[in-house]
Amino acid sequence: MTSDTTPPLLDLRSVDVTYGGAKEFTAVRNASLTIAPGRTVGLVGESGSGKSTLARCVVGLVRASSGSVHLDGEDVTNPRGPALASVRKNVQMVFQDPRSSLNPRLDIGTTLREVIAVTDDVDRGSPQARDTAVDLMARVGLDRALLNRYPHQLSGGQLQRVAIARAVARRPRLMLLDEVTASLDVSAQATVLNLLRSLQEASGFAVLLITHDLAVVRYMCDEMVVMRRGEVVEHGATGDVMSEPRTDYTRSLLDAIPSLGRDRWRSGAR
Numbered sequence: 700m701t702s703d704t705t706p707p708l709l710d711l712r713s714v715d716v717t718y719g720g721a722k723e724f725t726a727v728r729n730a731s732l733t734i735a736p737g738r739t740v741g742l743v744g745e746s747g748s749g750k751s752t753l754a755r756c757v758v759g760l761v762r763a764s765s766g767s768v769h770l771d772g773e774d775v776t777n778p779r780g781p782a783l784a785s786v787r788k789n790v791q792m793v794f795q796d797p798r799s800s801l802n803p804r805l806d807i808g809t810t811l812r813e814v815i816a817v818t819d820d821v822d823r824g825s826p827q828a829r830d831t832a833v834d835l836m837a838r839v840g841l842d843r844a845l846l847n848r849y850p851h852q853l854s855g856g857q858l859q860r861v862a863i864a865r866a867v868a869r870r871p872r873l874m875l876l877d878e879v880t881a882s883l884d885v886s887a888q889a890t891v892l893n894l895l896r897s898l899q900e901a902s903g904f905a906v907l908l909i910t911h912d913l914a915v916v917r918y919m920c921d922e923m924v925v926m927r928r929g930e931v932v933e934h935g936a937t938g939d940v941m942s943e944p945r946t947d948y949t950r951s952l953l954d955a956i957p958s959l960g961r962d963r964w965r966s967g968a969r
């Protein structure tokens with residue numbers, strides 16, 4: 700998809716993230732990571748290894764205490780001003796629980812049109828915004844009738860598709876997906892994973908996919924990154940890392956993949 704000479708879309712260099720409080724704690728330590736345009740990179744590691752913190756640092760939700768983050772060659776470390784605008788425009792993050800990331804007081808149409816208004820510089824009540832919202836619903840495989848419903852009236856899988864539609868509306872170059880299928884049943888997982896693949900094929904955004912489920916990585920990701928205790932301990936082509944892990948830690952994670960993993964989602968809706 701991309702050649703080795705393609706400059707990275709995301710370039711983290713020696714990033715530390717330290718949480719304050721009574722006892723300081725370094726959750727990410729000397730982490731370096733590049734993601735080329737259009738690539739799908741899985742980020743795995745045991746609970747508490749720093750995966751979410753790393754992603755949150757990229758979007759500016761937590762500060763890097765040292766190191767740097769570059770997006771498309773631009774320094775967006777601890778973004779403010781133009782750097783923040785650049786991150787907001789180019790990077791979208793989707794979280795595990797769509798119920799807590801969508802405003803319960805807004806119907807789905809309003810939620811989408813608010814984002815469309817900002818992205819496309821149109822009035823949120825304009826016919827253009829309405830048409831784009833309808834188009835987005837079609838792209839994520841949801842009935843347009845759901846535009847008039849509120850979050851509590853949708854299933855978890857439907858809500859996650861709305862959250863993805865809202866992220867896609869910004870036309871990001873990088874999507875950070877933090878356990879987006881963890882709260883879904885296997886059928887809804889299949890729908891969301893296959894949806895992400897088709898959206899990515901159509902739009903070409905890169906993905907950093909955080910998951911505990913290595914079968915998801917095997918199904919979705921060109922590359923995988925392994926974190927342990929805040930450090931990046933392995934990064935390579937998914938097939939290479941899975942067939943020849945360089946650390947015992949990665950080997951132990953791989954041993955935990957359920958045997959049915961490989962083709963669990965192939966028959967899912969696309």
Ligand SMILES: Nc1ncnc2c1ncn2[C@@H]1O[C@H](COP(=O)(O)OP(=O)(O)OP(=O)(O)O)[C@@H](O)[C@H]1O
Binds near residue numbers: 724748
């Ligand atoms: N706001 C915070 N303040 C203090 N410590 C935090 C904060 N958020 C996370 N941590 C700690 O930082 C470490 C890394 O957490 P993080 O959520 O990044 O790990 P993770 O790999 O994403 O874990 P999980 O897979 O369980 O989501 C953990 O020890 C966690 O307790």
